[in-house]
Amino acid sequence: MADGAVQFLLDKLTTILYQQASLLGDAHDEIVEIKHELESMKSFLADAERTKHRSELVETWVRQVREVANEVEDVIDEFMHYKDARRDRKGFKHFVQDVIDGPKHVSSRHRISSKLRRIKEKVCEVSDRSKRYAFERSVDEGRRRRPPDDWWQHHGESSMFDGGDEIVGMEEDKSKLLARLTGADPRRTLISVVGMGGLGKTTLVTKIYNEQAIQGFDCCAWISVSRIYESDIEELLRSMIREFFKAEKVMVPSNLGSMDYRHLVGMLIEVLRLKRYFVVLDDVWSIDLWIRIRGAFPDNGRGSRILFTTRNETVANSVGPGSHVHRLEPLKEDDAWSLFCKKAFWTDPDRNCPSELESSARFILKKCEGLPLAIVAIGGLMCSRNKLAVEWKKVCDSLNWQLSNNPMLERVKGILLLSYNDLPYNLKQCFLYCCVFRDGYPIKRKKLIRLWVAEGFVLEQKGMTLEEVAEDYLTELIYRSMIHVTETSDVGRAKTFRLHDVMRELAMTTSQKENSCAEFDGRDSRLEERIQRLSVYHRGENIQISKKTLHHLRSLFVFQIDECFSFSLSAMASKFRLLRVLDLQGVNIETVPGTLVNLFNLRYLNLRETKIRELPKSMETLRNLQTLDLRNTGVKKLHKDLSNMQKLRHLFLGCSKNHNSDSPGFCHGFPVPVGIGRLRDLQTLTCIEANEQLIQQLSTLTDLRRLDITNLTPVCGQKLCTSIQKMTNLCRLSVTASEDQELTLDDLAIPPLFLQKLTLIGVLKRLPPWLELLDSLTHLYLGSSRIRDDPLSPLQNLPALVFLELNKAHEGKTLCFKKHGFPKLVRLKLRELVALESVRLEEGTLQCIKDLHLINCPELKVLPQGIENLISLQKLNLETMPDEIVQRLQADIAEKHSSTAQRISKILRVF
Secondary structure (H helix, E strand, O other), X not given: OHHHHHHHHHHHHHHHHHHOHHHHHHHHHHHHHHHHHHHHHHHHHHHHHOOOOOOHHHXXXXXXHHHHHHHHHHHHHHXXXXXXXXXXXXOHHHHHXXXXXHHHHHHHHHHHHHHHHHHXXXXXXXXXXXXXXXXXXXXXXXXXXXXXXXXXXXXXXXXXXXXXXXXXXXXXXXXXXXXXXXXXXXXXXXXXXXXXXXXXXXXXXXHHHOOHHXXXXXXXXXXXXXXXXXXXXXXXXXXXXXXXXXXXXOOXXXXXXXXXXXXXXXXXXXXXXXXXXXXXXXXXXXXXXXXXXXXXXXXXXXXXXXXXXXXXXXXHHOOOOOEXXXXXXXXXXXXHHHHHHHHHOOOOOOOOOXXXXXXXXXXXXXHHOOXXXXXXXXXXXXXXXXOOHHHHHXXXXXXXXXXXXXXXXXXXXXXXXXHHHOOOHHHHHHHHHHHHOOOOOXXXXXXXXXXXHHHOOOOOOOOOOHHHHHHHHHHHHHHOOOOXXXXXXXXXXXXXXXXXXXXXXXXXXXXXXXXXXXXXXXXXXXXXXXXXXXXXXXXXXXXXXXXXXXXXXXXXXXXXXXXOOOOOOHHHHOOOOOOOEEEOOOOOOXXXXXXXXXXXXXXXXXXXXXXXXXXXXXXXXXXXXXXXEOOOOOOOOOOHHHHHOOOOXXXXXXXXXXXXXXXXXXXXXXXXXXXXXXXXXXXXXXXXXXXXXXXXXXHHXXXXXXXXXXXXXXXXXXXXXXXXXXXXXXXXXXXXXXXOOEOOOOOOOXXXXXXXXXXXXXXXXXXXXXXXXXXXXXXXXXXOOOEOOOOOXXXXXXXXXXXXXXXXXXXXXXXXXXXXXXXXXXXXXXXXXXXXXXXXXXXXXXXXXXXXXXXXXXXXXXXXXXXXXXXXXXXXXXXXXXXXXXXXXXXXXHHHOOHHHHHHHXXXXXX
């Protein structure tokens, strides 16, 4: 990924040259020269990266390029910081101070200029080295020696399974695909089998292709697409023609090799127009492949079938009308165990695992996470080992090393890394960055996006925020099966992710080789000095990291493993110089050292859930800070100079009263200093305490996407409405009134059109009339509203609403969900409605409901009338409810034995 490091730096230099040329002064020409040399080096690197078997000489040079690119970035950052700081020093006071500090400034200028000259010379020297040692010849020789690009995929994935073995755990997938292929539909049908590398897509499709059940086709063809054919469509078409002609025992035209695209498509149409054909296109990577070849496959009404295999869900979804997507999942635990034992203990007649080896075998299997490729390969590795517990334990203890270095597992590595190698350089950086999170740690979507932005991985796109571009990056990695979604929101949006264990180990190996990311727990003293990102797993030991390592570090993550010990940041902070990201969430620290304010490069500071009570003075010197997270800390106020942190994008404040509650809005307010209205880049501002001056300043924060405001008085309500009307991009809004006071928000004539989540906590005489206009609203929480009239009628037609919670929000005795109301609602919570006696569900209401929660409604003695009509209901929670409602339900089930009663009994949860 050295070409990625260079491209990242080139993008940065281009931005500096275009946007901040006035700051460069005499250094302009030197930076331009560095940029030109890096462009030449990148061209060579792009060629070298495509060479699978590079010489040791080229490998050494690639490593040097990566190191010099990182050094250039360090010097440029330091140079721009010095210039930027000097530019803002105005006024007589600063003039006097500059005279006093004159010798120091001369020394700093001289030092940075010297570094810039030295780094320019070093760049030129590394560039000349490729010519001096004739690297071009080494690359050409490596290219001649390398195998075809698809060698790993098809030599690896197919050969990992013995042809005589029945596939394990894929019988249901096989049946579904066969049903699609052999169905009576006369239309041409396209089927995509999608999943990460190593799931057995090719193996499954091979089995199906050879089944007698599909021999009803007039002609069949199997094409392994891969990179070669995707870049040469004409050769792919020729291969198909050869396959069809070979099956029919017809002589291939002698001029086939000279035919152009038009003639090749015409020939295929002529061959297939009167036939029922079946074509497999295995290992498709490009989304435009089908667009370029679909004209060759006539839809002749004879029930023809075309089957794709791909790792990229975008490819699967881009085929268009008349297509089906079949997602292949990892093996279930029992099937994975069966496959592992079949390979690891094949010499045993029963293929059983000895009891003394079972714990090690289960550990290995857990690492494979249902990936057939890894299970078979590691099973084969263990088969070659002595069946001694001590030998198997050795492998378990070194499994991470085995995955990356053992020749017997080289095929696993090669097949999985095909997906990584296919990524563009910016996505490679984003993917490897996931390694900073410890194994098993849930990676949150919004946090990861903010980190990518802070690291500078995200390229600007016109009309989009950096966070929106990063969201697209994340979606691309999901669709490419590089990362897996572990939790989704009510609207089906990804919330948390993780890497597959095997893929994570390979990614970590690549990261360490690239000096990108490393893990450290103090037990292994070996740590590369130029590592850029470090994850420390703190178990209470005194972590010792060398000064040189800290000096070059760009990101530091500390994960508290043992809560009984505290972590000392002071010993490290003074040694940081270029740190961009500091994440100490949940770490047992009580103070932040004053030297932290000297980190001019800091973009991201996460102190959430620590024990700190105050921030260092002069925090405004962190001029590049984008994200500051102080949630659930002891910090009570911010310094008045906060407004000087002009690049701040996300400011998280406040302290939740109940960390475990999944309901929004429980948050203590936080006073913010005067001048916050100057932070024009601010997108997130949470749990701030309302006052008149603050409310007026909010009108200038037109880029806000999220606003949480507390202690709102009726006097401030009208002014808040005026400010909110200017926040046209607002997606999330939470407003909490002062205790027992009324929320006055009726004056919001034009609400934000893209508002998705809304929390209103406070007394409401009636629902604000603008609520009915929120067509994009997905989540609504009403707390302490005490509404006497029907609160449901104004809400029932909201087209996107998936979550609704009424908490002390209604003082009436009945609630009626009318026919066709709430068409998309998935989760409904009725909490502490103390007067509620009955709930009526008309037929046709709540058609998508999955979760229904009835919580502490003491007068509600019976189940909602019409609950049997909620056919999509999956969970019924009764929490702190009268015993009568549970007893009535049990009696109903015992008496009627109806299918509805039985179904409700299965989904019931009583707390």
